[in-house]
Amino acid sequence: MARPAPKKRRGGRSKLLFKRRKFCKFCDEKVEWIDYRDPRILSNYIPERAKIQPRRTSGTCATHQRQLREAIQRARNIALLPFAL
Amino acid sequence: MRRYETIFIADPEIPDDQVTGLVDGLTTAINEHQGDLIKTEDWGRKKLAYLVRKNQEGRYLRLEYHAGDSKLPHDLERRLRMSEPVLKFMTVRIDNDKKRLVWEAKQAVKEQERAERRAAEEEATAAAEAAKTAAGEVAAAEAPAEAPAEAPQEEATVPVEAGAVSADTAEETSRTETEPEV
Numbered sequence: 693m694a695r696p697a698p699k700k701r702r703g704g705r706s707k708l709l710f711k712r713r714k715f716c717k718f719c720d721e722k723v724e725w726i727d728y729r730d731p732r733i734l735s736n737y738i739p740e741r742a743k744i745q746p747r748r749t750s751g752t753c754a755t756h757q758r759q760l761r762e763a764i765q766r767a768r769n770i771a772l773l774p775f776a777l
Numbered sequence: 778m779r780r781y782e783t784i785f786i787a788d789p790e791i792p793d794d795q796v797t798g799l800v801d802g803l804t805t806a807i808n809e810h811q812g813d814l815i816k817t818e819d820w821g822r823k824k825l826a827y828l829v830r831k832n833q834e835g836r837y838l839r840l841e842y843h844a845g846d847s848k849l850p851h852d853l854e855r856r857l858r859m860s861e862p863v864l865k866f867m868t869v870r871i872d873n874d875k876k877r878l879v880w881e882a883k884q885a886v887k888e889q890e891r892a893e894r895r896a897a898e899e900e901a902t903a904a905a906e907a908a909k910t911a912a913g914e915v916a917a918a919e920a921p922a923e924a925p926a927e928a929p930q931e932e933a934t935v936p937v938e939a940g941a942v943s944a945d946t947a948e949e950t951s952r953t954e955t956e957p958e959v
Contacts, residue, residue: 725876725879770867771826772826773826775826
């Protein structure tokens, strides 16, 4: 499993002590290629205003974020996903 | 030879024969350019994520082909642009996307495995049913006293398997089926 164990922060306040470490869901599931024709997966990464969720919130790794971005943009082009809401 | 896929959205209100006409026209264009059509898919009516020429829905179609000469994608796009019932189209080159090719190969393997499993399950249910009828005949012929003890057990196992198979196939058909025209 690629999922990292929760990491304790040394010297942090108690609030930060058990903060869950983010991980890339695509790496966890060993996704080779993100299918742009499947809006069900992609729609998890376009919250509220249909903007692409940044890596800092989703925890996606750089490689998969790049793939995800391309997939979302293609899906928008063919009206599977909205450009804006 | 380069490989492409073209997804296009047709007006959902047009009749089926016009859709096939449209696809045939594109197929002849592919043949004219020494291309090679690999696959056509009809995804049926889908809700669009935004309005396209005031349409809320569209009929999605997908063509996958090898391009014979380099003019083919241009020519196909020109045709799509000129034809009235086509709302939107997109062409993507796929032969240079290695990750995708790996993914597609794995999907194909999975698909085949699923088909094999389904065939095996169907065979198993058929065999079970045959066994059940045979057992019923035997029980009826030989020992009437023993039949009530054995028969309910047989009946209990068979419907469960049949249910599992039908659920599996139902899922499969719902994914590929074309939504009916209104």
